[in-house]
Amino acid sequence: MSILVGKGSRILIQGITGREASMILPDMLKYGSKVLAGVTPGKGGQTIQGIPVYDSVKEALDIHSEINTSLVYVPPFAAKQACMEALDNGIHLLNVVTERVPVRDSWAIIKKAKELNARVIGPTSLGIISPGKCKLGPIGGNDPSSVYQEGSIGVMSKSGGMTTETSWVLRLNDFGQSTAVGLGGDVLMGSMFTDLLPLFNEDQQTKAIVIFGELGGLQENAVAEYVKHFGQPKPIVAFIAGKFSEHLPQAIFGHAGAIIQGGKDSPHEKIKELETAGIRVAKVHHEIGEILKEVL
C-alpha cells in the first residue's frame, strides 16, 4: 500500500508559479503524480504546463473537489497563511517544502492541523515518494527511479539530502522503499518519526523502517519512548548524524536547544536511548543496509 501518498493522491500546488515549484512540476507529472491545480494569488486564470492556476484554494477546490493533498511551495513569510488556507478548506495532507518558516508560524500551523485532524509534513521537507505510485515535491529530482524503487522499507529522515542517500544505501543492498518521507529538521516538525510510525506499522507493504536522525531536538528520543511504551511490531534501524560534534569544544557547535534540554538531544544520548529500547543503530551510515539484512 505505502503511506501518505499513492495512486489516490490528488494534488494541489500552492505557489505553483514560483521558480522552484515550476521547476519540479514536470518531474512530478512525468512520474505520474496527479497534479490537478495550482494556486498563486493574483495569477488565477493562467495555466502552467497544462495545470490550471487559481487565485485561492477555495476556487481550486470548487472546480477540483477531489484534491486531497497540498504541496506548499510558497515563500517563508507566506507559509502560515497558505497552510491555514489549505487546512481551512478541508485539505487533510499538507507537505510544506518551504524552508526557514518562523517557529511561531509552525506552531500556529501545527495547532490548526491538530484541531482539524489534518497532517502536516515539513516545513523544510524534501517531499514524499511512494515509488511507482506518487512523487510529491522535489524528492528524487528528475530521475527518481534511479534511487527509489517500490519495496518494503519505510524511510523517514530529518535531512533532505540524506533521505535520498539513505534510500540509495537500501538500493545497494537490494531493498526498495514503500514510502520515503523527508520530514524536515525544523525545531517544530509538522510530523515527527513517532507520528508516522503507526502508519508504517499498519502498512502491509512495509516490513521495516529506517530512521535518519540528527543532533538537536528530542524527536529521536521520542521514538525510544514510543517503542518502550507501545512495543514495535516491525524492526526499526536508525542512524543519528552529528556524533563528531561531541568531540569538539562546546563553543564551536553548541546549539540553542542544548541550553534547555540538558544534553539529552546529543547524538550520544539519542543512540543510547534508542539502543536501550531495542532499536539497532548503525555506527556508520552505509551499515544500515547490512543491519537491515540481519533484522529481516
Place this chain on the structure above:
Amino acid sequence: MKLFEFEGKQLFQKYKISIPMSTVFSKEVKINLLEFKQGYAVKAQVTAGKRGVSGGVVLTHSKIEAEQAVHELFSKKIHGFPVEHVLVEEKQNIECMYYFSITYDTVEKCPVLSFSKNGGIDIEKMVDLYRLDIPIEYNSKQVLDWLNSIGLQKVNLSDLEQLICQAFTCFLEEDLRVLEINPLVFSQEQKWIACDSKILTDDDAQFRHKERIFPSRNEFGKIPTIRELQAKEIDQDDYRGVGGKYTELTGNIAMLTAGGGASLTNMDALLAYGGKPANYTEYGGNPPQEKVYKLTKVILSKPGLVGCWHVGGTANNTQIDVTMKGFALALEEIKPEYPIVVRRDGPNSSEGFRILEETAKKLKLNLKWFDKNMPMTESAEVLMKMVKEYQKKKGLN
C-alpha cells in the same frame, strides 16, 4: 542570534519586565558610574554560559572598585570571547533566586515554561525543573495553578504570573526561540526582578522585525582563524550556492563535504575509521566553479594535512562537472602529495570524473574517485587506508 544580556534586558523593558537599574558601557566610552546605594554588579557581556565561574561577574560595594572592575573586564577574555560591552547594575537585596525559561518543546510541538526553585546555578545541575506546556494558548489561571503546585513559599504568585505572562508575550511577539531568566530574583522589597537574560532570536522571523537590528557578533566564542575569514569572503557578493562555511578543527584530513546532513554523516564516518578532520564545511546549492575553487584552496592551505576527502551524496541540482572543475583547478595549484578520495554523483557526473582523471594523471596525484555505487561513508575507509600507507611511506605518524 544570541543576544547579549543587556540587549535581552532592553526587550524585557519593552514588555514591562522589571530589571535592575543599570548602565551599559562600550569599550571606547568613558566610564561614568551612577550612584547605586545597594552596591554594584559588574558583568562582562558575552554570549557564552557559565560567565560567573570564569570571572566575568564582579560584585562590589564601592563605586571605585566597580569602575576598576569595568576596566579589568574589558581587558579580559571570557571563554575565548573578547569583552566589547560591560553592564553595570545595581545589586539586588535577594530574598530568593529562581530559574525561569520559555522555549519550544520539540516533541509536544508547543512552547514550554520551565521553572526551578534553585535559580542562579547551571541548568544542567537543576534537579527540580517544573515544566508546563502551552499547547493552545496562554491561560493565566492554568499558570497560577502550576505555580501553586510548585509550592513556592512567601512570594507573591500573582505578580509572578504577571511577569510570566509578559515574558510569554515577549517570547511570541519578538519571535524568540529561547527566553531564559536565571536568576529570577524575588527581592526583600517583595519585587520580581529579572537579574539576567539569555535570549535566542529566531533568525527566520527577521522579516517581521526589520526595526530590530543587533550588530553582528561572534557567537561561537572563538576568534576566527585566517582561513575562516578567507572562507567567509567566498560567499560575499555572489549569491549562487554556498561555499563559505568553514570551521577549522585540529585534525589533519581536509574535508570538502557537500550538503548539510551528508556533511554531518561523513564527519562521523571519518572519525569512525580513525581519521581526524582538519575542518568542517558544507557546500551546496549548485555553487559556481570559482566558489569550489576558492573553498578548496582555503581548505588545502592548512599545514600538516595527510589526506583530503571530497564527498557528498547524489546531487539533485549541483552540477558535478562544474564543482569538480573548481576542485581540479585548486589541485593544479596546490599539487598535494597526500591521498585524495572523491565520492560524488549527480548531474553531469561523468564529465566531472573525466576532469578529475585528467587532472590526476597530469599531476600524478594519489587520487581515487567513486560514483554512487560506492556508499558515501564507505569511501572514508578507502581514504584512511591510503592515508596510513602514505604516512608509513613518509615516516609520519
